[in-house]
Amino acid sequence: MKNIILKPIKHRNKNVVAIQFGYDDEIKDHLKKLDKILWSQTIKYFYIDLSLQNIRTVYDHLKLKNWTVDFSLLNEAIKNLKIERKRTSLIINQLPENYELELKKFKRWLFQKRLSENTVNTYIEVTTVFIKYALRKELDIYNTKTVETFNYSYIFKPNKSISYQNQFISGIKKFFEYKGFANGEIHLERPKKERKLPVVLSTYEIKSILNSITNLKHKTLLSLLYSAGLRIGEAINLQITDIDSKRMLIHIKQAKGKKDRYTLLSPAFVTILRLYYKAYKPTKYLFEGQKKEKYSNASAQRVLKIAVQKAGIKKNITLHSLRHSFATHLLEKGTDIRYIQELLGHSSPKTTMIYTHVTETSLKNIKNPFDDLF
Structure with a gap:
């Protein structure tokens, strides 16, 4: 045993x-x-x-x-975790009606600032948790000391991820800005951003993943993410009319940063897409759920997870890894990095430059000094 x-x-x-x-x-x-x-x-x-x-x-x-x-x-750790969960659930329960109204107004204000729906929902979520914490502790919500206490107790001490910490800081700062406070009045130190290189799949691994999928819709979705270098949100928001097969381009509308752009429509992908269209006959969105609504992010994540397991790939990859792989493979084939920046919709070339650190071509050109010993 x-x-x-x-x-x-x-x-x-x-x-x-x-x-x-x-x-x-x-x-x-x-x-x-x-x-x-x-x-x-x-x-x-x-x-x-x-x-x-x-x-x-x-x-x-x-x-x-x-x-x-x-x-x-x-046992002791489990006991403490249960106490923490219970304490957190108390925070997340009821909110007085006047604060519910305040948050609705705050939400409208955020949308007027032209922030994306995901960003708005995140800011509302962290602000809601903060307000409930302040009310439970009977603290002044609009006091910077309350913000600092909450930040330490619920963000820093539990060692939340860097992205969550930044979301909290941004959300609370926006709430204070909405209430008329100057940004300088809130002193919250942002954590240092981790510098992680993207996980990139080889072309063999991409092919293995796609070949492991038997469902045509699932194969078409993952093929699109890789062949066009799309974010998952961009893929599930695509409408049938955004595919321009005459010009062999895909029109991405109002993506991150509220920007439109065009990206590549692969001839090989068009063959798969036509088979998919005949089989599923989508009406508005290119990928639709069972009730003709937009396909969900969670469903797409599950599709990838199953495909990766079937393909026997051990790398810790996400849907975004397909976009990273698209950019890296273009760079390895000699595509100018400025074109890659445009295809990905990056505002700054600095963002695109990260792919220069993971290209196989660049690394293979480096002569290893160990080889000179033999």
Whole structure:
């Protein structure tokens, strides 16, 4: 019988669950099937971020094999997590009517600032949580000390992701701006942005993913994301009339930054698209759900996850990885980076320049000094 111990540890200033077991290839291979599982060369353990959901996911995954899983060392951590969840749920419950009205007005104000729907919803969400926190603690909502206290207790201390921290800071600053406060009156230090290179798939891996899909709609969607370098939001917002097969272009309307642009329509993709159109007969949007509404982001994510598993690819990839791969492969084929910037819809060439760090062509041209030793 295989024995596995789950225990809480601190790793890179984060609370994580370490998965301890004797050397065993079967356990290793089984754990690698979970998306969020990471290996640490420092502590020599597989680990996952500490949360109730992650503990349950790992436990259930290991019990599929009927292995013995000892999580007694997690009892105290689980207890604290449950208390925190209960405390958070109290914040997220009811909001007085006058504040509900205030948030509706704030939402309209944000839309008038021409912010995207996703950004507006995020700002409303973080502001709502902040207001509920202040009310529960009986603190002055419009006091910067309240903001700083909330930021420490619910953002910094739990070690929320850098993107979440920035969303919170931006959302609260916008709320204070809406209320007539000057930006300088709120002192919130933004976290340093992590500099991560994008995950890029090889052309072989792209082909493996697409070949693993039997559903025509799913194959067409992922093919579009790669062949046109689209964000998932741009793909699911595409209408039939945005496909210009005469000019072999795709018209992307009001994308990120409220900008229109054109991108490539691949001749090979057109063949797939015509088969898809005959089979599914979309009426307005190119990709529609069962009730003819827009296809959902969550559905697209599931499609990719299943395809990646079937293709046997171990990289931690997302739908956006297809866009990264499109840009990188263009650069490797010698496409001018200014054209790639236009195709992707980047405002600044600095954003596009990140692909120069991951191109296989550039790296292969570097002579490794180790080779001169032999």
